[in-house]
Amino acid sequence: MQDAPDLHDAERTILDLLARRDPGKTICPSDAARALGGDEGFRPLMPLVREAAGALVSAGRLEVTQRGEPVDLATARGAIRLRLRRRSPPEG
Secondary structure: OOOOOOHHHHHHHHHHHHHOOOOOOOEOHHHHHHHHHHHHHOHHHHHHHHHHHHHHHHOOOEEEEEOOEEOOOOOOOOOOEEEEOOOOOOOO
């Protein structure tokens, strides 16, 4: 029997899925949950994926968006998307 995914697994899955996308493209949190638990077992993993997304936002690695605009994960209601945080160009 396989161990249940943990926060680290969810973070790694989010980052792996986004690394396969073109820059600036997004994933749905359910994409990560499905990658972790399959089509039948993904729903119970949604809170874990949301927690992992929050940790990646706090670390400055991820943005949460709605309708293409960054939003606060803690207050966002409805469908959200995840994307890698855009790097600021170097100053100078």
